[in-house]
Structure formats: structure tokens, C-alpha cells
Amino acid sequence: MTEGQKRKAVTAMDEMSKDGKFQRTESQYRAWVKADGSTDFPAEKDRYVIYYSWACPWACRTLAVRALLGLQDVIETIAVEPIMARTKPDDPEDQHIGWWFSDKRPDTINGCKHIRELYEKVDPQGKTTKFTVPVLFDKKQNKIVSNESSEIIRMLKEFNEFADKSAPFAGVDLYPEDLKKEIDAVNEWVYPMYNNGVYRSGFATSQEAYNEAVKEVWEALDRAEKILSEQRYLAGDRFTEADVRFFVTSVRFDEIYASHFKCTRRISESCPHVFEHLKEILQMPGVRDTVDIDDARTHYTCSHKKINPFSIIPISPFQAFSDKDFPECWYEVHMKPHNRDEKFPVKK
Ligand SMILES: N[C@@H](CCC(=O)N[C@@H](CS)C(=O)NCC(=O)O)C(=O)O
Structure with a gap:
């Protein structure tokens, strides 16, 4: 982003067509974790974190699959606060409203104030304009792997070798x-x-x-x-x-x-x-x-x-x-x- 150019931050409620229809934009981070190391993101215990909101069905489906596969001790999670708020309250031109951390729910990995800050940290060029959860984050490379839950739920099986074998679907492929x-x-x-x-x-x-x-x-x-x-x-x-x-x-x-x-x-x-x-x-x-x-x-x-x-x-x-x-x-x-x-x- 050049000086003077501003990132156009949007939230779901801005994604409306002229005739009043909600049109969801595509997720922007679409890399994959692989057990065989064939991508930049090898499956490893304690390397990744999922940022989520308890409210979000997309984020919670990644938590549900993580639990069913027995990966609670393999991939950690960080929750945001339930109520969204302005992320740049001092900038009258920037009305973006987003997910926040707090003292009660801190971002213990990156120390960000809100999810927007996390995206801006990894993407200072300003390519991302919508700051959604879930985020699957690689702590080793400080990179977002994926913010697309339908793909995250499929890549979780790559962690199967670390799974708690007593979990209901440990080692099972839920997309066989x-x-x-x-x-x-x-x-x-x-x-x-x-x-x-x-x-x-x-x-x-x-x-x-x-x-x-x-x-x-x-x-x-x-x-x-x-x-x-x-x-x-x-x-x-x-x-x-x-x-x-x-x-x-x-x-x-x-x-x-x-x-x-x-x-x-x-x-x-x-x-x-x-x-x-x-x-x-x-x-x-x-x-x-x-x-x-x-x-x-x-x-x-x-x-x-x-x-x-x-x-x-x-x-x-x-x-x-x-x-x-x-x-x-x-x-x-x-x-x-x-x-x-x-x-x-x-x-x-
Ligand atoms: N395609 C994404 C959608 C995720 C999504 O829309 N998350 C919502 C929460 S339910 C969000 O973070 N919205 C932030 C916003 O609207 O600014 C996925 O399935 O992972």
C-alpha cells in the first residue's frame, strides 16, 4: 500500500448488492497443512493456533472437527470477545467494526488488540480487506495458513498422527x-x-x-x-x-x-x-x-x-x-x- 492510499476495510454488513442481497466475499488465505511436508506448512504438534469466535459457525466447525479428531492438545485456540467494535475509533474515515481481544481474552501469541491487527501484521500491503475468523496461524513462520473453514476442517486430518486416540473420530477421515x-x-x-x-x-x-x-x-x-x-x-x-x-x-x-x-x-x-x-x-x-x-x-x-x-x-x-x-x-x-x-x- 503506498502512502496516502488507505485499506478499504469491510465487514459482512457492507457486502450488500443494490437489490439488498448479502454477498459473501471469498476467503483470501488458502494454503494447506500437509503431513508429508509437501507444502510450506508441515503438520507439527504445538505449531499452529486457531483464532475463533464462539459465535461464528464457520470457526466453530473447525473446533468441532478438532475435538472429534482428538486434536485439542495439538493445535491451540484463541477466542475473541463476543461484541464487535470499531477497530480504528480515532479515524473518522475508517468505520470498520471487527473482532477484539481483551485482558480477559488476550492474543497470547501475537499480542494483537484485534483480529484486523493480526491480518495487517502479516499483510502490510493491504491486500486483505475483510478480517474474519477462523484464522489458522503458523507460529513458526508468523503466517496465516488459511482463513477458509471448509478447507481447514479437511486439513485437520493431516495431524492424525498426534491425535488423542480416545477421541470419537481419531484417525478417521470425515471426508472419505x-x-x-x-x-x-x-x-x-x-x-x-x-x-x-x-x-x-x-x-x-x-x-x-x-x-x-x-x-x-x-x-x-x-x-x-x-x-x-x-x-x-x-x-x-x-x-x-x-x-x-x-x-x-x-x-x-x-x-x-x-x-x-x-x-x-x-x-x-x-x-x-x-x-x-x-x-x-x-x-x-x-x-x-x-x-x-x-x-x-x-x-x-x-x-x-x-x-x-x-x-x-x-x-x-x-x-x-x-x-x-x-x-x-x-x-x-x-x-x-x-x-x-x-x-x-x-x-x-
Ligand atoms: N469463508 C469464511 C467465512 C468466515 C466468516 O465470515 N466469519 C465471520 C464470523 S461468522 C467473520 O469473521 N466476520 C467478520 C466481519 O464480517 O467483518 C470461512 O468459512 O472460514
Whole structure:
């Protein structure tokens, strides 16, 4: 970046088309960790860190896969604060709002104040303009490896030799060769209609754009409900990344997307099979530790000022059935035993 030229920093809420549609930009860091050392990023224990937000479904899918593969002691993690804030508050021309660290949640590796500073540190030329989590960071070379979660979840298997063998899917490839076609077919509709669909619904700034998006979210729910009433998992009778990718949106749906993103339906009331599927995954060893529904709710309701200018947090719908406060009332419902084993016994 030459002097006088300013980086145009953007956030998700700036990525709008003229007709009010949310259009997500592509991730910019797309390198790969490899166990065989064939890239600049060899798989090593204690070398990498994942920066994440508890709110972010994309970041949390990397945490879920890390837990399922038993990599908690191999790759460390650093969380940001839930509420986004201006990253250059002293510059009136720079209105960027982003993820912050704090004394309670410090960046213990790079000592940055916010995620934007981390990106600017590794990229002083100003090529990056959107500062997202997750970030997979190489501590040895001080480089960002990847900020694309769909690729990070696939490269985590490269660390399998260091995995805790007692983890539910230690050494397992969640994108196995023989199921790639089925998984790709599921991801192809789950990403646009569901994972990104809820954002397209919530960020829409015209009635037409909202109607179109929310209709697709509902269609995706109906489609998943049908599949999960006929088979145990989305890509067949084996658990795969397609289930994790679906889960991270499902788990936030009733508490956050139904109200804050105006998706209006509730999984726990209208999609019993999707609900049991989400409970099954949430209850897999390690996964509960990758979901902080309180932090997530705080982020969405208090960071998107254009959607919720007074930062009013809607009361939890699960409060209606419980004497417990939030988030205990939420966990009470979601940690109740699921019926997936009974309905679809795993073939031995
Ligand atoms: N393609 C990215 C998307 C990540 C993403 O959009 N993360 C959001 C949080 S949910 C973010 O960090 N947004 C920052 C911003 O909008 O400025 C991935 O899947 O890794």
C-alpha cells in the first residue's frame, strides 16, 4: 500500500448488492497443512493456533472437527470477545467494526488488540480487506495458513498422527474417498441455502431479498428433515463433515437465527429429526466444549447494530419450559438423550 492510499476495510454488513442481497466475499488465505511436508506448512504438534469466535459457525466447525479428531492438545485456540467494535475509533474515515481481544481474552501469541491487527501484521500491503475468523496461524513462520473453514476442517486430518486416540473420530477421515460424491452433493445445497442462507435472510435489506433467502432456509430444513427421517446421517449411514457443517447452523437456529435473523421457524418444534441429529452431535465427546450459546447470542444481538440498534437480547424460547435461567435452560433441552441410536442402530 503506498502512502496516502488507505485499506478499504469491510465487514459482512457492507457486502450488500443494490437489490439488498448479502454477498459473501471469498476467503483470501488458502494454503494447506500437509503431513508429508509437501507444502510450506508441515503438520507439527504445538505449531499452529486457531483464532475463533464462539459465535461464528464457520470457526466453530473447525473446533468441532478438532475435538472429534482428538486434536485439542495439538493445535491451540484463541477466542475473541463476543461484541464487535470499531477497530480504528480515532479515524473518522475508517468505520470498520471487527473482532477484539481483551485482558480477559488476550492474543497470547501475537499480542494483537484485534483480529484486523493480526491480518495487517502479516499483510502490510493491504491486500486483505475483510478480517474474519477462523484464522489458522503458523507460529513458526508468523503466517496465516488459511482463513477458509471448509478447507481447514479437511486439513485437520493431516495431524492424525498426534491425535488423542480416545477421541470419537481419531484417525478417521470425515471426508472419505468413497463418500466424496455424496458429501459434495449435500454441501452443495447446505452451504448456500442453510449455512449462508440464514445470513442472507438476516442481512437482507429488501423484502424481496429476505423472502427469497428465508424460503431457501426453510426448504433446506425440510430437505434435511426428510433425509434424516430415512437415514442416520446426511450423507448416508456414516458420520461425515456434511453433518458437522449442517450442525453448526442447526445448533444456533432456535436461539439466534429464528429471531435475530428472522428465520422464524424453530427446529425443536418443526423438525424433530433435525433436532435429534443436532443433539446427537452436540453430545459427542468434546463437541459440547465447542458451543457457547450465551457468547454466540451476545455476539449476534449486540454486534449487528443495523439489525438490532438497541442491542436488546430476546428472551430465550427455552425459558418457556424451564425454571432455569439462560443458558442452563438451553443446555437442559439440548443435552437430553437423543433417539438416533434407537432409530438407526449403527451396523456392526
Ligand atoms: N469463508 C469464511 C467465512 C468466515 C466468516 O465470515 N466469519 C465471520 C464470523 S461468522 C467473520 O469473521 N466476520 C467478520 C466481519 O464480517 O467483518 C470461512 O468459512 O472460514
